[in-house]
Amino acid sequence: MRAVRLLEAHHLELVELPVPEAVPGEVVIRVDGCGICGSDLTSYKVGLFTDSVPGHEIAGVVESVGDGVKEYANGGTTACAETAKLVVDKIAAANPPAFLR
DSSP states (O other), rough: EEEEEEEEETTEEEOOOOOOOOOOOOOEEEEEEEOOHHHHOOOOOOTTTBBBBBOOEEEEEEEEEEEOOOOOOOOOOOOOOOOEEEESSSSSSSOOOOOOO
């Protein structure tokens, strides 16, 4: 999967990461849009949380569902404001899903 990783202050890099698998009680979301908040911007400016993928306010499509998850199904749309294991398809959506317009 493609993602943008913060390497150091003012230095982002497009990287390939392993695609995560849904474990029991979790879902994997393919990201269609990701918000960058003030704390992400501060991290970028001063180099906090280096070697991480910025952004934690996401919307996308459920790619896989772990055992025991009943609230979500593959192909469903969702939004999440917490850091999660993500299948990152696009970091910033050029064409956001209809439910976000």
